[in-house]
Amino acid sequence: MRTTRRVVIAGASMGGLRAAERLRAAGFTGEIVAIGDEPHLPYNRPPLSKEALATEVTHDALAFRLRPAVADVTWRLGVRVVGADLDARAVWLGDGAELTCDGLVIATGMRPRRLPGPAAGRHVVRTLEDARDLRAELRPGVNVLVVGAGFIGCEVAATARTLGASVTVVAPEDAPMRRPLGYELGTALRRRHEERGVTFLLGRTIAAFLGEIGEMGENRVTGAALSDGTRLDADVVVEAVGSVANTEWLDGNGLDLSDGVLCDGALRVEGRHGVVAVGDIARFPNPRYDGVPRRVEHWSIPTDTAKHAALTLLADLGLGEGIATPFAPLPTFWSDQYELRLQSFGAPALGESDIRVLEGDLGGEVVVGYHRDGELVGVVLIGMPSAAARYRAALLNRTPLAA
Amino acid sequence: MKVIVDMDVCKDHGQCVFAAPEVFQINEDGHLVYVAEPDESLRDAVEEAADVCPLQAITIED
Numbered sequence: 190m191r192t193t194r195r196v197v198i199a200g201a202s203m204g205g206l207r208a209a210e211r212l213r214a215a216g217f218t219g220e221i222v223a224i225g226d227e228p229h230l231p232y233n234r235p236p237l238s239k240e241a242l243a244t245e246v247t248h249d250a251l252a253f254r255l256r257p258a259v260a261d262v263t264w265r266l267g268v269r270v271v272g273a274d275l276d277a278r279a280v281w282l283g284d285g286a287e288l289t290c291d292g293l294v295i296a297t298g299m300r301p302r303r304l305p306g307p308a309a310g311r312h313v314v315r316t317l318e319d320a321r322d323l324r325a326e327l328r329p330g331v332n333v334l335v336v337g338a339g340f341i342g343c344e345v346a347a348t349a350r351t352l353g354a355s356v357t358v359v360a361p362e363d364a365p366m367r368r369p370l371g372y373e374l375g376t377a378l379r380r381r382h383e384e385r386g387v388t389f390l391l392g393r394t395i396a397a398f399l400g401e402i403g404e405m406g407e408n409r410v411t412g413a414a415l416s417d418g419t420r421l422d423a424d425v426v427v428e429a430v431g432s433v434a435n436t437e438w439l440d441g442n443g444l445d446l447s448d449g450v451l452c453d454g455a456l457r458v459e460g461r462h463g464v465v466a467v468g469d470i471a472r473f474p475n476p477r478y479d480g481v482p483r484r485v486e487h488w489s490i491p492t493d494t495a496k497h498a499a500l501t502l503l504a505d506l507g508l509g510e511g512i513a514t515p516f517a518p519l520p521t522f523w524s525d526q527y528e529l530r531l532q533s534f535g536a537p538a539l540g541e542s543d544i545r546v547l548e549g550d551l552g553g554e555v556v557v558g559y560h561r562d563g564e565l566v567g568v569v570l571i572g573m574p575s576a577a578a579r580y581r582a583a584l585l586n587r588t589p590l591a592a
Numbered sequence: 593m594k595v596i597v598d599m600d601v602c603k604d605h606g607q608c609v610f611a612a613p614e615v616f617q618i619n620e621d622g623h624l625v626y627v628a629e630p631d632e633s634l635r636d637a638v639e640e641a642a643d644v645c646p647l648q649a650i651t652i653e654d
Contacts (some may be wrong), residue, residue, distance in 0.1 A: 492643055572623040
C-alpha cells in the first residue's frame with residue numbers, strides 16, 4: 190500500500206521533463222516516476238537533423254539540464270509503457286512491471302512514420318541513435334535520397350549537401366515546406382537549396398524501394414522507383430514523411446485517439462480526472478484561434494503544455510487551485526538550413542489562403558504574414574532577427590501592424 | 593545570480609529575449625547581449641529563458 194501520492198509520467202523526453210519540473214515548481218512533494226523507452230535522460234532533439242549529423246554529438250552535449258527540484262524523480266529508462274487501465278490508475282511496462290498512480294501525465298510523443306522496403310541504408314531522424322547511424326553513412330559523394338520535403342527533410346538535405354553528399358528530395362507537394370509556408374515562400378526556399386546543388390523531384394511519391402543483398406547478407410536499399418516511373422539510384426535513404434502518435438498503450442480506455450490524445454482546454458484528457466497530456470501527442474483547442482483541437486509538433490509546445498497541465502493535474506488531485514486563464518499558447522518554431530534562419534510565430538497554416546510579404550523580398554531576407562479573415566494569425570521570418578520581437582508582439586496582442 | 597551563455601553554442605535565436613527582456617537583448621547586428629549578474633528578482637524569468645533556449649546555451653549559477 191502506497192502512502193505517498195504518486196504521479197507517473199509516461200514518456201521521458203522534453204515534455205516529460207518539463208512536466209516533472211512544473212509539478213515540483215507547483216509544490217507537488219509526492220513521488221514522480223518517469224518512464225522512457227530510450228536509454229537516455231531527456232535530451233534536445235532539434236540538433237539531430239543539423240549539427241549532430243555533421244559532427245559527433247554525444248548525449249552529454251544534448252542532455253537537458255536537470256534542475257535540483259527534479260533530482261528525486263525516478264527515471265525508468267529503456268523500458269516502454271505497453272498498456273494502461275485508467276479506471277484502476279495502473280500502467281504496465283514492457284518489462285512486466287505494473288505501476289499504480291494517483292495522477293498520470295501522457296507524454297509518449299510521436300514516432301516517425303515508416304515506409305516499407307529493404308532495411309539497410311534507410312534512415313529516420315528522431316533519436317540520438319538514428320542520427321549516429323545516419324551520420325556514419327553521410328560521406329562526400331554518396332547518393333542521398335530524402336523522402337519528404339517538410340522541415341526535417343529540408344534540414345537533412347541541407348546538412349547532407351554541406352557534407353558533400355549528392356542529394357535528391359522526393360515529395361508529393363509542389364513546393365518544399367508547402368504546408369505551412371505556402372507555395373511562394375516554399376519555392377523561394379527551394380531555389381536556395383537548388384543553388385547549393387540539391388535536386389527536387391516534386392509531385393511524386395515513392396512507388397517502391399529497390400534493394401539487393403549486401404556483403405553481410407543484409408537487404409540493402411539501392412534506389413527507388415517513383416510514382417511517375419522514374420528510377421533513382423540511392424546509397425542512403427532518409428525518410429521524413431511525418432509521424433505517428435504513440436498512443437497504442439492507451440487502447441481499450443475509451444479515449445479519442447484518432448490523432449494523438451484528445452484533451453480539453455486545460456490539457457486534461459477528455460473526461461478523465463487526473464490524467465493530462467503534454468507535448469506533441471496532446472490534441473487541444475487553442476482559443477487564440479478557435480475551438481478546434483489540434484496537435485502541434487513545435488519545439489515550444491512541450492514546455493507550454495507542461496506548465497498548464499501540471500496545474501490541472503494537481504487541482505484534480507486536490508493539491509491546488511488549477512489555473513484560471515485559458516491555455517492559449519503562441520506556437521513558435523525555427524529551422525536552420527545552410528546559413529538561413531527561419532523563424533515562425535503563431536499559426537501560419539491557418540492563414541495559408543491569404544499570404545502577404547510584409548517586409549523584405551522572397552529572394553533574400555523576408556517577413557511573410559499569414560492571415561485569416563483579414564487578421565494576421567502567423568508570421569514567418571527568413572533572417573531579420575531584429576524584427577522578430579515586433580511581429581511576435583503583434584500576434585500576441587492581436588494588434589494590427591502599423592502601415 | 594550569475595548567468596552564463598555559451599556564445600560558441602548560441603545562435604542568436606532570441607527566444608530568451610521574449611522570456612526575460614530585462615536580461616537578454618538582440619543588438620542591432622542581430623547578436624545576443626545579456627546582463628551577466630541580473631537581480632535575484634528576475635530568477636523566474638531567467639529560468640524560463642534557459643528553458644526556451646533552442647540550443648540550451650544558458651546556464652544559471654547561484
